[in-house]
Amino acid sequence: MSHEMILDAVKALKGHKVMIIGDLMLDHYLIGGVERISPEAPVPVVQVKDESYLLGGAGNVARNIADLGGKPLLIGAVGTDRNGEVLEDLCGQAGLSTRLIQDGDRPTTVKTRIIAHNQQVVRVDQERVGPLSPAEMDTLFVILEENLPDYPVIILSDYGKGFISREFMDRFMPMVQGRSTPPLVLVDPKTVNYDLYQGVDLLTPNTKEASEGANLPVSDRESIIEAGRAIFRRLGCRNLLITLGPDGMALFEGQDSIRHIPTFARKVFDVTGAGDTVIATTALALAAGMDLLTACTLANYAAGVVVAQVGAATATPDDLEETVNELPEPQVTFWQE
Ligand SMILES: Nc1ncnc2c1ncn2[C@@H]1O[C@H](COP(=O)(O)OP(=O)(O)OP(=O)(O)O)[C@@H](O)[C@H]1O
Numbered sequence: 001m002s003h004e005m006i007l008d009a010v011k012a013l014k015g016h017k018v019m020i021i022g023d024l025m026l027d028h029y030l031i032g033g034v035e036r037i038s039p040e041a042p043v044p045v046v047q048v049k050d051e052s053y054l055l056g057g058a059g060n061v062a063r064n065i066a067d068l069g070g071k072p073l074l075i076g077a078v079g080t081d082r083n084g085e086v087l088e089d090l091c092g093q094a095g096l097s098t099r100l101i102q103d104g105d106r107p108t109t110v111k112t113r114i115i116a117h118n119q120q121v122v123r124v125d126q127e128r129v130g131p132l133s134p135a136e137m138d139t140l141f142v143i144l145e146e147n148l149p150d151y152p153v154i155i156l157s158d159y160g161k162g163f164i165s166r167e168f169m170d171r172f173m174p175m176v177q178g179r180s181t182p183p184l185v186l187v188d189p190k191t192v193n194y195d196l197y198q199g200v201d202l203l204t205p206n207t208k209e210a211s212e213g214a215n216l217p218v219s220d221r222e223s224i225i226e227a228g229r230a231i232f233r234r235l236g237c238r239n240l241l242i243t244l245g246p247d248g249m250a251l252f253e254g255q256d257s258i259r260h261i262p263t264f265a266r267k268v269f270d271v272t273g274a275g276d277t278v279i280a281t282t283a284l285a286l287a288a289g290m291d292l293l294t295a296c297t298l299a300n301y302a303a304g305v306v307v308a309q310v311g312a313a314t315a316t317p318d319d320l321e322e323t324v325n326e327l328p329e330p331q332v333t334f335w336q337e
């Protein structure tokens with residue numbers, strides 16, 4: 001693939017639609033310093049100087065798509081609490097279309113990190129894991145029926161908080177597969193839920209998740225291929241993208257066509273969110289009509305942009321263009337046994 005083709009692909013992302021369904025989270029940061037130990041218990045007292053919120057989970061995937069120039073529709077659940085309002089505001093600021101189900105029985109999922117002198121002191125999680133109630137599930141499927149015709153690609157963003165459940169998948173897959181032109185279904189898996197992802201179009205585990213999904217150790221090329229094949233046997237999925245951190249990605253188009261896309265050595269600041277960027281970019285590129293290899297190649301560049309930034313960053317088309325121009329063409333190779 002030449003630079004020109006990749007640059008054309010970057011431009012072609014604009015305006016395409018992707019639906020993201022899954023676990024919504026709020027990342028909350030309290031940042032300050034410690035000057036004394038508490039008189040109440042042997043713990044430090046953190047004086048907060050700065051407080052911030054970021055979209056996490058499925059919200060971060062949607063934000064990646066918006067920043068790439070796409071049009072995401074984010075579907076998930078929030079509690080009827082203050083944090084739910086914060087989360088909705090953030091979606092608005094990020095330019096996301098949303099259909100959020102208000103769940104009075106659970107809090108909005110929030111992960112609070114308390115950071116003093118650039119060190120995380122403690123993380124405080126507020127969440128209640130579990131599937132939607134039958135009434136909420138019905139509301140969700142009304143929303144899905146309404147919107148499905150406009151979305152050629154759907155991401156299931158599963159962080160194991162319960163939105164993607166057996167009940168959900170048992171209704172979702174037949175609904176999708178019953179359409180005259182079924183949308184593509186892409187899944188970033190959570191290990192405990194592997195068996196839910198039968199028959200999806202693309203699964204994007206990292207090496208650890210691939211190893212757990214295959215029940216096999218993963219280290220070298222041979223073991224990646226073995227694990228990939230075991231996942232195909234387990235799920236009957238169409239394609240598989242195993243992300244390999246600094247080693248790039250292995251793309252299985254079916255069980256027998258396996259290609260490796262390498263990364264380039266560069267300064268890595270923060271790998272947080274690279275997986276979200278991979279599935280977001282791949283989905284948007286597929287929505288724009290690109291083939292899977294082109295989509296994954298773009299995703300590999302986008303992830304490269306994100307790991308070179310601090311925090312759960314995203315890539316814009318300008319960032320992508322700059323990186324493509326800076327780096328040599330990726331040497332995609334076939335992996336034979
Ligand atoms: N050290 C690195 N150098 C270059 N690229 C990297 C590095 N780490 C990750 N990447 C890029 O990010 C992609 C996804 O990384 P990884 O396999 O770590 O996903 P992940 O574990 O799901 O990430 P996350 O932290 O978001 O859960 C890789 O395929 C690669 O393109």
Ligand SMILES: [Mg+2]
Binds near residue numbers: 275276
């Ligand atoms: Mg991941």
